[in-house]
Amino acid sequence: MIAEAGLALLWFAAAMALLQLFAAIMALRGGEGSSEYAGVVRPSAIVQGPLVALSFLMLMWLFIRTDLSVLLVAANSHSAKPFIFKLAGTWGNHEGSMLLWVTVMALSGSLVALVERRLPERTMIATLAAQAFVSLGFYAFLLFSSNPFERLPTPVPEGNGLNPLLQDIGLAFHPPTLYIGYVGLSVAFSFAVGALLTREVGPAFARAMRPWVLGSWIFLTIGITAGSYWAYYELGWGGWWFWDPVENASLMPWLAATALLHSASVLASRDALRTWTIMLGVVAFSMSMVGTFLVRSGILTSVHAFAVDPERGTFILALLTIYIGGALTLFGARASTVSEGKQFSLVSREAGLVFNNVMLSAILGIVLLGTLYPLLTEAFDTKVSVGPPYFNPVGAMFAIPMIVVMAVGPLLRWRRDSFDRIAKALILPAVLTAALLAGAVLLAPGIGLLPLLGLGLSLGLGVASILPLLGRDLRRTPLPTWGMVFGHLGLAVALFGMASESAFSTEKLVAANVGDVVEVGPWSIELTAIEPVAGPNWTALEATMTARYEDGAPVTLHPQSRNFTQPPQTTSESALSTRWNGQLYAVVGEEGLDGRWQLRLWWKPFVPMIWLGGLLIAFGGALSLLGRVLGDIRRGYQRRRIAMRRDERPHSRAVPEPAE
Amino acid sequence: MKPKHQRLVLVVLALAVLIGAVLLAIWGLRGQASYFYVPSDIASDPPETGRAVRLGGMVQEGSIQTLPDGVTVAFVVGDGKATVPVRYTGITPDLFVEGSGVVADGRLDADGTFVADSLLAKHDENYMPRELEDMSKEQAKAVVAETTAQ
Numbered sequence: 081m082i083a084e085a086g087l088a089l090l091w092f093a094a095a096m097a098l099l100q101l102f103a104a105i106m107a108l109r110g111g112e113g114s115s116e117y118a119g120v121v122r123p124s125a126i127v128q129g130p131l132v133a134l135s136f137l138m139l140m141w142l143f144i145r146t147d148l149s150v151l152l153v154a155a156n157s158h159s160a161k162p163f164i165f166k167l168a169g170t171w172g173n174h175e176g177s178m179l180l181w182v183t184v185m186a187l188s189g190s191l192v193a194l195v196e197r198r199l200p201e202r203t204m205i206a207t208l209a210a211q212a213f214v215s216l217g218f219y220a221f222l223l224f225s226s227n228p229f230e231r232l233p234t235p236v237p238e239g240n241g242l243n244p245l246l247q248d249i250g251l252a253f254h255p256p257t258l259y260i261g262y263v264g265l266s267v268a269f270s271f272a273v274g275a276l277l278t279r280e281v282g283p284a285f286a287r288a289m290r291p292w293v294l295g296s297w298i299f300l301t302i303g304i305t306a307g308s309y310w311a312y313y314e315l316g317w318g319g320w321w322f323w324d325p326v327e328n329a330s331l332m333p334w335l336a337a338t339a340l341l342h343s344a345s346v347l348a349s350r351d352a353l354r355t356w357t358i359m360l361g362v363v364a365f366s367m368s369m370v371g372t373f374l375v376r377s378g379i380l381t382s383v384h385a386f387a388v389d390p391e392r393g394t395f396i397l398a399l400l401t402i403y404i405g406g407a408l409t410l411f412g413a414r415a416s417t418v419s420e421g422k423q424f425s426l427v428s429r430e431a432g433l434v435f436n437n438v439m440l441s442a443i444l445g446i447v448l449l450g451t452l453y454p455l456l457t458e459a460f461d462t463k464v465s466v467g468p469p470y471f472n473p474v475g476a477m478f479a480i481p482m483i484v485v486m487a488v489g490p491l492l493r494w495r496r497d498s499f500d501r502i503a504k505a506l507i508l509p510a511v512l513t514a515a516l517l518a519g520a521v522l523l524a525p526g527i528g529l530l531p532l533l534g535l536g537l538s539l540g541l542g543v544a545s546i547l548p549l550l551g552r553d554l555r556r557t558p559l560p561t562w563g564m565v566f567g568h569l570g571l572a573v574a575l576f577g578m579a580s581e582s583a584f585s586t587e588k589l590v591a592a593n594v595g596d597v598v599e600v601g602p603w604s605i606e607l608t609a610i611e612p613v614a615g616p617n618w619t620a621l622e623a624t625m626t627a628r629y630e631d632g633a634p635v636t637l638h639p640q641s642r643n644f645t646q647p648p649q650t651t652s653e654s655a656l657s658t659r660w661n662g663q664l665y666a667v668v669g670e671e672g673l674d675g676r677w678q679l680r681l682w683w684k685p686f687v688p689m690i691w692l693g694g695l696l697i698a699f700g701g702a703l704s705l706l707g708r709v710l711g712d713i714r715r716g717y718q719r720r721r722i723a724m725r726r727d728e729r730p731h732s733r734a735v736p737e738p739a740e
Numbered sequence: 741m742k743p744k745h746q747r748l749v750l751v752v753l754a755l756a757v758l759i760g761a762v763l764l765a766i767w768g769l770r771g772q773a774s775y776f777y778v779p780s781d782i783a784s785d786p787p788e789t790g791r792a793v794r795l796g797g798m799v800q801e802g803s804i805q806t807l808p809d810g811v812t813v814a815f816v817v818g819d820g821k822a823t824v825p826v827r828y829t830g831i832t833p834d835l836f837v838e839g840s841g842v843v844a845d846g847r848l849d850a851d852g853t854f855v856a857d858s859l860l861a862k863h864d865e866n867y868m869p870r871e872l873e874d875m876s877k878e879q880a881k882a883v884v885a886e887t888t889a890q
Contacts, residue, residue, distance in 0.1 A: 317858075356750075420747050438754045442761035449765040453773065463776035465794055465845070470772035474764055589830055591810020652831070669831030676810045678831050 083150050083229040086138035090179075090229075093131040093186060094219035097212045100124040104209035108202065108277075118201065121208050122193040128215070129190030136170075136183040139228050143170045149235035152176065152228050158241040160617055168252030174376060174392070175228035177255055181372070182218050184256075184263040188292070189215060192267060198712075199288050200280055207274030214266050217399045225395050241617070241644075248314055258303035258330055262368035264296020265333060268340065269407070272361030276410055281354045281418045286347035289361070291708055293344055297337040298701040304330050305694030316652035316667045318682050320581070320690055323471045328451045329371035332444055336364035339440040342433050350494055352421035352430055356437070359415075362407045367444070369400045374451070425496040432489030439482035446474050476530055483537045483575070486568060487544035505547050513540035520583075527583045534579025542572035559707025567700030574693025580686035591676035601683030602630050603664055605637075610668070610677060618644045620653070623668040623677065627657060639668045663687050774845065783822035787848060795824060795854050796843040804838055817842060817854070828856040 100121055107118035142150050143166050146159045156173040157166055165172075171180045189211050196204060222228070271289040275281045307330060312320040321327060340360040347357045373396045424430035450466045457464050487509055491502040517536040520527055527535075545568035549557065588600040597606045609624040620640040627635045637655035644651070657664040662685040669678030774792040787793045795817060803816035812829040815838075826844055836842060836859060844856035 355747075423746055434750065434754075438757045441754075442757055445758060445761045446765045446768075449762065450769065453769050457773075463794075464773040465776070466769060466773045467845075469774075469792060470768045474768040477764065478761060589811045667831060672806055672810050674810070678811055680831050 082138050082141055083147070083231060086135045086142075087227065087229040089131050089135040089138070090182075090219070090223060093128045093135070094216065094223060096124045096128050096131065097215045097219060100128075101209055101212035101216060104205045104212065107205050108209065118205055121205050125193035125208050125211065126190045129187040132179075132183045132186035136179055139176060139179060140167065140170045142229075143167065143176075146239060148237070148239055149232055151230045151232050154232060154236045154239050156240065158239040158617070161241065162616055164249065164252065171255055172252070175222075175226045177259070178218070178222050178226050178376070179228050180256060181259050181263065182215070182222055184260050185215055185218060185266060188263055188267050192270075192292075196288055197716075199274075199284055200278070203274050203278045203280045203285070205274075206277040207270045210270040210273035210277075211267065214270065214403060217402065221392075221395050221399065225392055248310065254303060254306050254310060257299050257306065261296045261298075261300035261303055261337070262333060262372065264292050264299065265337060265364045265368045267292040268296070268361050269365030269403075272358045273407060273410065276358055276414050276418075279414070279417060281358060283348050283351050286344045286357060287708075287712075290341075290344045290348055291705060291712075293337060293341050293364075294701055294705040294708065297334070297341055298698050298705065300330065300334045300337060301694060301698040301701060304334055305691050305698070308694070309691050313654050313656060313665075314651075316654045318585075318587070318654075318665055318667075318680070318684075320578075320687070323450070323467055325451050326375055328447050329374045332447055332451075333364060333367040333371055335440050335444040335447070336360060336367045339437045339444075340364045343437055346430055346433050347421070350422055350424070350430060352424060353434065353437075354418050354421045355415050356434075358411065358418070360437070360441075362404070362411060363441075363444075365407075366400070366404045367448075369396070369403060370448070373397060373400055422495075424494070427492065427497050427499060429489060429492040429494050429497070432485050432492055435485050436482050436489065439478045439485075442478040443475050443482075446478070447471065450474075472530060476533070480533060480537065483541055483571075486571070487541045490545070490548045490564060490568065505550070506544065509540040509544040509547075512543055513537060524583070531579040531583035534575055535583065538572045538576035538579060541575070542569060545569040545572055559710070560704045563700045563702070563704025563707060565700070566703060567697050570693045570696030570698075570700055572693070573689050573696055574691075577686050577689030577691075577693055581684050581690065584685045585687075586683045588679075588681045590679055590681075591672050591674075592679050593676050598679060598681060600664075600681045601685075603681075603683055604628050605664075605666070605681060607677065607679065610671075613640070615642075618642045621668070623666075623679070625655070625666055627664055627666075629659060629664075635664075637664070637666050639666045641668055641670070658688055661685055778819045779817055779824045780819055780821040782824050782848070782854075786852075789850055790847050792845070792847055794843055794845050795826070795856075796841070797824070799836070799838050799840055799842050801838050817844070824854050825852070826854045826856055828859055830858070833859050 103117045103120040103124065107114045107121060139152075142153050143157055144163075146153060146157050146166065148154045148159075152173060152175050156176075157169045161169065169176075171177045189208070192211065193208060199207070268289050271285060271292070275285040304327075307327065308320050311322065311324075311327070312318075340357065340363075343353045343357045343360055346353045373393070376392060376396060450470055453466055454464050488502070488506065491505055513536040516539050517532065520532055520535060545565055548561065549565055552561075586601040588598055590596075590598055592598060592607050594607055594609060597604055599605075605625050605627040607623060608626050611622055611624070613620050613622045620642040622638050622640045625637040625639070627637055629635075635657045637657055639655035640653040642651050642653055643649075652667050652669070655666045657666075662683060665682040665684060667680040669680065671677055772792075774794055775787065776794045776796060777787065779795070779797050782795070797817040797819045800816040800818050800823060803814075805814045806812070807814060809829075811831075812827060813832060814825065814827050816823050817826050818824075826846075828844065828846075843860040844854060845858045845860075846854055846856035849855050
């Protein structure tokens with residue numbers, strides 16, 4: 081019954097989306113009864129959120145109970161799986177994750193319809209029409225080609241289990257985080273379409289869209305950071321970013337969202353970059369659709385490619401074409417009617433933001449081409465793989481100027497400024513960068529060019545990112561400014577971690593007997609024992625290592641080589657020991673014919689800063705979002721009070737609206 | 741400068757940078773993409789020494805040897821027509837066994853040995869390197885038969 085109820089709720093929600101679209105179109109066409117139609121649009125959007133959320137809870141319930149009469153549960157779960165992974169199993173598969181997509185989408189649609197009152201009503205209706213149009217595509221995808229509630233003709237005695245690589249707490253929450261990010265961009269897209277349709281591209285539109293872009297950007301940042309850490313410790317390869325297509329699929333929307341975020345803030349505070357912001361809104365959502373397509377269609381070879389199903393791929397590709405093609409056509413038709421915004425000079429904060437927007441777009445283009453190139457060549461029967469030798473140097477050519485401008489830009493004033501005014505402030509970061517570069521070349525001549533530049537720039541950017549706070553009253557500094565400082569500082573911290581990891585990592589690969597001592601970097605590690613251990617659904621060989629950092633206290637590490645029973649698979653569980661200045665990373669391999677064990681050990685100085693930086697960036701975003709939302713609430717409250725006063729004294733003079 | 745001119749200048753500059761990025765990307769891809777080879781490709785038209793390529797094929801029966809350092813393996817990859825000796829230093833993937841499919845990233849060294857930086861073996865019973873799926877029919881059949889048998 082639960083499965084049928086879940087499916088019925090989904091159909092009902094889809095019907096409400098159809099109603100929302102129809103009513104919005106009727107309302108926008110004007111004429112007789114258009115205000116009645118307009119009254120239906122918001123409620124039909126609001127009701128979808130709870131409907132789909134309930135449907136998702138039902139699927140969750142089926143997974144918790146391990147109801148083996150449901151195809152999806154039988155294919156992806158197992159009664160002996162730990163509870164948390166039964167729960168996470170709900171979205172650890174194609175159908176469930178698409179239902180999650182739609183759930184987040186419906187909930188955000190409800191929220192927009194419920195709270196957003198600042199835009200002209202016509203623009204809101206056009207926005208909700210776009211939102212309904214996008215939702216309908218996903219409802220159709222879910223109901224026609226990925227029904228999560230399908231029953232089996234006869235229940236099976238036991239389920240197939242979940243891919244052991246996915247049985248990890250980090251990964252359990254990785255996809256939902258990314259999906260929230262993707263879906264937030266679909267809301268931004270709807271706002272852009274709504275503003276374009278009703279020719280209301282201005283600061284009010286940017287202010288309404290900004291929290292959604294910020295929110296989705298925060299989730300994407302956290303999702304990418306978590307995904308990278310997962311790949312780092314779970315795959316046991318010691319790397320933290322592989323330029324894997326699935327990683328790129330999450331990076332591309334992030335790059336577009338970063339650009340959109342910055343151009344939306346120029347539009348909101350300076351009323352410049354109107355068409356550019358609309359364009360980025362379309363691009364950002366396109367990138368999250370491309371991401372979904374790449375991941376869900378199974379078109380790419382990747383450690384992550386679970387779903388292999390061409391029919392679904394075609395469906396998502398069709399959706400992608402309709403949305404993006406439609407949006408670009410609309411953009412082409414309407415872009416010339418968007419009037420120019422305010423001007424700015426070549427040296428101004430706007431100009432800095434425009435420069436970095438272009439750089440971000442260039443990096444986005446490079447990642448996109450690199451990700452799609454293997455698919456293109458495969459159509460001509462040449463198989464290639466594209467990896468770090470392409471992405472690192474080509475991306476860096478645009479990332480490096482971007483980082484330089486990132487250090488300077490926040491110090492510039494809006495509209496017009498001169499370098500003379502800020503030159504003094506920039507001396508310190510410039511000198512530090514130069515000193516570090518010179519020092520590194522003299523003391524550690526073996527470092528590659530990119531890590532070297534990374535180290536220098538991270539130091540300069542780190543210092544420069546704090547400079548906007550100089551001379552300000554810290555208690556009165558607005559939260560969004562703090563957000564910017566933390567965001568930029570976070571990037572500097574992450575960059576330092578990345579550069580340091582690639583410049584200073586040391587690796588040891590040895591075959592060792594129990595009792596042998598291995599030196600790696602400042603560590604000496606003794607292999608003390610290898611013993612079999614067992615978990616709920618796996619058995620493993622576990623090594624015990626006693627590691628000492630220089631003359632410090634010993635630390636014990638337990639890397640494992642795990643054999644999962646359901647489905648049968650072997651994984652390497654790495655063991656980490658984290659210090660303030662880096663991480664020791666240990667993996668145990670097979671027993672050789674001579675009884676020695678293969679050990680792979682890395683000392684990675686400052687590597688945790690990569691993820692710490694990622695979290696700082698997300699924290700900066702959160703501060704900014706909080707500041708914006710609090711500001712909106714305060715202004716809404718003031719407006720209501722003024723309106724109330726006006727009602728009490730209906731014959732008094734009109735009170736002017738407070739300035740934004 | 742009139743607003744309209746400013747917008748035009750911005751658009752032109754942005755387009756120039758983006759086109760530059762695309763050209764750079766294409767140039768980078770032509771130079772840096774690593775091409776996929778099967779052993780018979782290497783026999784007929786070997787890639788230049790030191791160029792990054794991928795090699796895919798079957799690990800020949802009886803060919804896996806662990807060298808005295810305990811962490812380097814030497815083995816032979818074949819596709820039924822030709823064979824290539826491969827050397828790899830590192831922990832081998834969990835499902836790296838003789839008679840099974842493998843994809844190696846690396847380069848050919850001067851004496852014709854393929855030095856692998858990384859190995860991809862059959863990942864689990866559902867996953868196989870895609871390149872192997874697309875090998876010629878009889879090769880694919882052989883690989884599939886070998887790699888799906890538990």
